[in-house]
Amino acid sequence: MSLINVSNLTFGYDGSYDNIFEHVSFQIDTNWKLGFTGRNGRGKTTFLNLLLGKYEYSGTISSPISFEYFPFAVTNAESNTIDVIEGIYPDYLLWKVMRELSLLQVSEDVLYRPFDTLSNGEQTKVLLATLFLKENSFLLIDEPTNHLDMKARKIVGDYLRSKRGFILVSHDRAFLDNCVDHILSINKTNIEIQKGNFSSWWENKKMQDQFELAENEKLQKDITRLQSAAKRTAEWSDNVEKTKFGTKDSGLRPDRGYIGHKSAKMMKRSKGIEARQQTAIDDKSKLLKNIESAESLKISQLKFHADRLVELDKVSIFYDEKTVCEGVSFIIEQGDRVALYGKNGSGKSSLIKLICGEDINYTGTFRKASQLKISYVAQDTSHLSGNLTDYARENGIDESLFKTVLRKLDFSRVQFEKDMAAFSGGQKKKVLIAKSLCEKAHLHIWDEPLNFIDVISRMQIEELLLEYSPTILFVEHDSEFCKNIATKVFEL
Template sequence: MSLINIANLTFAYEGSYDNIFDNVSLQIDTDWKLGLTGRNGRGKTTFLNLLLGKFEHGGRISASVGFEYFPFPVDDLSTNTLDVVREIYPDYVHWELMRELSLLKVSEDVLDRPFDSLSNGERTKVLLAALFLKENSFLLIDEPTNHLDMEARTIVGDYLRMKSGFILVSHDRSFLDRCVDHILSINKADIEVQRGNFSSWWENKQRQDQFELAENDKLRKDIKRLADAAQRTSHWSDEVEKTKNGTRNSGSKVDKGYVGRKAAKMMKRSKAIEHRQQSALDEKAKLLKNIENADGLKLSQLAYPKSRLVELDRASVRYGDKTACRDVSFAIEQGDRVALTGRNGSGKSSLIKLICGEPIDYSGTFRAGSQLKISYVLQDTSHLHGNLTDYARDHGIDESLFKAILRKLDFARVQFEKEMSAFSGGQKKKVLIARSLCEKAHLLVWDEPLNFIDVISRMQIEELLLEYSPTIVFVEHDREFCDNIATKTIRL
């Protein structure tokens, strides 16, 4: 066991007015399985890059171990897979590599194939196996689940649970619960480390948030009461002051000594109230700094005149000589929330494209309702460029509503002025989802909408779908999301 010490870490990107990290101090045990969580744009990947020494920064980072980043970049995807492993770790021992691949349920023959012939899941597993061969290294594992299906996530989660000495960035709640023993959360106002998995951290956070909200409400009432009391005392003091040079109602002269003592007593009381009021304000200022903005989203879906929107009967999709999926039968009725599940390569995205009316080679029966309007969120975000205003205009959606949804999904206003190609992966996905929520459609079709999206935004989207019950068909590998949302599951 050794410690990674971070003292007074301060960092801002060049040209930025705001620090991403400001005097952050913490310790990390190199034996921990540490889950790193925080909303999109909070600096999770930046934090990993600071540990790697990629950026100049204020403060100090000291460690007796080296850092390794995942995913390892593979410049030439046509390279033989075993050569990719050698490039990552030239001193690997073959039997140790075989042991790691076995734990990850990867067959040995992948090593003799070009890396680009491997599925996304196989690539992820091979790179993890190679990196965990390195001794005296603390691994920085950045969102390994984005291209893993549910089965692969379970395998990789079980694998990581047997290991130690890593920071894992992931937004999949079930995956984090499966394999971490500490949570490092980048909050709005600070960074904190807690022992436990994601669920225990989230429970603690909700408890703390509820306490702070209740305490804030109590202090707010106290401050108002004290302000009213201060105003009354000030009024009484003024009235007493007026009597100094006057006479009593009986016509006798005023006892100025009595009046002075009374005024002094009132002044003392006023100072006490002022002190209590300031103390309450100081206490109130300490609260709510880490309460996340997670306002509810809204959705207005068009009603389709018929109950059945889409029907497939023994449908098969082909790409040339290859069959992507075979003999698939299901229907999408009004109000259905249909989850398409299955291994990577089982044809989920192919069926999505068929439903959306893309030209695709298929056999069997496929029927879509007449004049059915579909809002489609695709996996790829690389086409996003330009600014949000032009994007809203080009898609015929209300710009104010579009940006209001993005604000609720934790977009800072400064993001509205930026070029979309500079957005993080999660922010780009939020753009696609916000656009879809603005479009007038009978059916939502979302293909892996949650890739890169932070946990709190996932929960907001869940609440939206549960509250408004739109008709939707989706592909998603986040097990908890699927369990919470789907009314119908089609397994391929």
């Protein structure tokens, strides 16, 4: 067993208003299978880069072993896969490569095909296999499940469960539960480590949140009561003090010493109440620091004049005479929440493009209701740049509503001033989802909307879809999300 020690770590980017990490200290056992979670933009990838020594920081990070980061940058993607592996790890042994690929259920013939002809899932598996060849390193695995279908996620999760010594960044609840034994979480005000999987961490977090909310409610009542008591006592003290001088009409000479003493006692009592009130306020300030804001989202979908919106009957799609999918039949009716399943490359995105109106070569029968308005969330976010105000104006959506949705999805106001090109992958995806929620449409079509998006935001989106029951067609590989949301499933 070896330990990675992080002590008094403080780091912030140049020009940033706030530090991402401030006086953070913890230890990591290099045998742990450590799941790393936290909301988008909190610094997960930044922390991995600090471990890799990419940035200067104050404090210390000490480790007896080296680190390796996934995903690798592949510069020779047109080369055969075996040459890509050699470029990443020149000292590889072929039998070990084949052993790892076998564990990941990848055929060894991929080694002799150009890397860029492999599917996203195959590329991910090959790079993971290469990563685990580096047996003397502690592995930093950053979101390996993006673009992996459900079956591939299960295979990769089982594979990781058989290994040890890694930090895994992922927002897929079922995937984390399958392969980690500790959770490292970046909270609003601290970093903490707990033994167990994601579900046990989430249950503990909910219990802690409920405790803090109950304590907060009790302290709020105490503060209100103490404020009233302090006000009454101060008023009594003032009234008593006024009687020291008597009244013109009474002709009596009051005992000023006694009255002054009584007034002072009451003032002292008032000060004591104020001190207790301040203590209660100080206690309250220690609470609620790590309770995540997850306000309810809203969607106002347009009502369509007919029940049936889309119909496909024995549809086959072709690219350059190559069949992408064939014999596809399904119907989307108003109120349906349709999950479109299928392994990588089975034609899900092509079907979505056909429904959205792109010029796609197909055979079979495809019908779409006339004047149907569709709001589309694409997989790709690379086109996002510029500021949010201009983006809202260009897309004809209400800027105030758009930014309100983003605030509910954990955007800080500082984020509104930044160029979208500098956003994290999850923040870019939230921009597309917020835009979609602001659009007036009869049908929402979301293609892998949850890639890079943090767990709490996923739960917010789940609650939105369950509460408002919009008509939606979606492709998503998060099994927990699909299980909770889909009313219909079509599998290719």
